[in-house]
Every structure is written in structure tokens, then in C-alpha cells.
């Protein structure tokens with residue numbers, strides 16, 4: 001199977017925040033943003049694997065800034081690492097100033113997707129080769145985050161998490 005790059009999975013979704021999508025403070029409702037992030041990550045995972053993909057885990061989300069009604073929101077997702085059937089996908093969320101166009105990062109998340117066949121059984125996916133410094137940094141940390149996610153999901157014993165142990169022994 002050919003090796004691919006994170007760039008090949010890049011997915012960019014840009015949309016407005018409408019009044020029906022906000023909370024009592026007139027900021028974007030968190031669940032609405034999560035749905036947009038999940039959609040972008042799902043497309044990125046599909047572009048990498050060219051298979052049916054399902055969300056296996058939301059590993060991390062940080063709502064660092066609120067997103068006011070009327071904002072133009074851009075969600076950018078890219079596969080950071082591919083394992084056997086699972087992929088880690090990083091997603092960054094930006095808003096832009098109406099007049100200057102200057103972008104501010106408001107949120108980021110890390111999702112895990114699994115490629116499956118028509119019966120829902122996991123299938124192998126292409127490997128990935130990071131190119132930029134940021135892509136390499138995200139690639140390097142991905143196994144550690146996978147192990148943490150598997151522990152939290154009750155799928156791995158902490159004693160088997162070699163990467164996490166190495167982190168604390170460094």
C-alpha cells in the first residue's frame with residue numbers, strides 16, 4: 001500500500017455561526033462545533049484511507065476562546081498518524097476578523113477514526129510520512145496519545161503502555 005502524506009488528507013470547512021447554533025451568551029454552542037470538527041476529521045480520515053471510517057474516540061478538545069454569532073469559522077483537519085486500521089486526526093479551528101481577515105485560533109481537537117469494511121470490520125490503511133515540523137511533532141506524539149486513549153477506553157492495561165512509561169521516566 002502506498003505511503004501518503006498528511007497534506008493529502010487536508011480538509012477545510014468554512015461556515016457561518018447562525019443564531020440557532022448559539023448558547024445563551026450568543027456564542028457558538030459547543031456541541032455544534034464538535035459536530036463540525038467530527039465532520040471535517042471524518043472527511044480527512046476518508047481521504048487518507050479511501051475507506052468507510054467511523055469515529056472511535058475523541059481524545060482531546062480544548063475550547064480556548066468563545067465564537068460569537070456571525071463569526072466565520074474555519075475547521076481544518078489532517079491525519080497526523082496512521083496505525084494498522086486507526087488514524088489520529090488533528091483539527092484546528094479558526095475565526096477571522098471581518099475587516100482585517102486576521103485569523104485567531106479558538107479551538108483544537110484530536111480524534112481517532114477507524115477504517116472499516118461494509119460489515120464494520122477494521123481494515124488496513126496506508127502508512128503516513130509527515131513533512132513539516134508540526135506534522136512531525138504530531139506524528140511523534142501520536143502513539144503516546146493512542147495508548148492513553150486505549151487505557152481510558154478500558155482497552156489497554158497501564159502496565160502495557162510503553163510510550164507513556166517512557167514519558168514519565170524521562
Ligand SMILES: CC(C)(COP(=O)(O)OP(=O)(O)OC[C@H]1O[C@@H](n2cnc3c(N)ncnc32)[C@H](O)[C@@H]1OP(=O)(O)O)[C@@H](O)C(=O)NCCC(=O)NCCS
Pocket residue numbers: 054055056057083084085086087112114116120122146149150153155
Ligand atoms: C471503532 C471500532 C470499529 C473498533 O472495532 P473493534 O472491533 O473493537 O476493533 P479493534 O479492537 O481491532 O480496534 C481497531 C483499531 O481501533 C483502535 N481503537 C479502538 N478503540 C480505540 C480508542 N478508544 N482509542 C484509540 N484507538 C482505538 C485500536 O487500537 C485498533 O487500532 P489499530 O488497528 O490501528 O492498531 C468499533 O468499536 C466501532 O464500530 N465503534 C462504533 C463506532 C461508531 O459508531 N462511531 C460513531 C459514533 S456515533
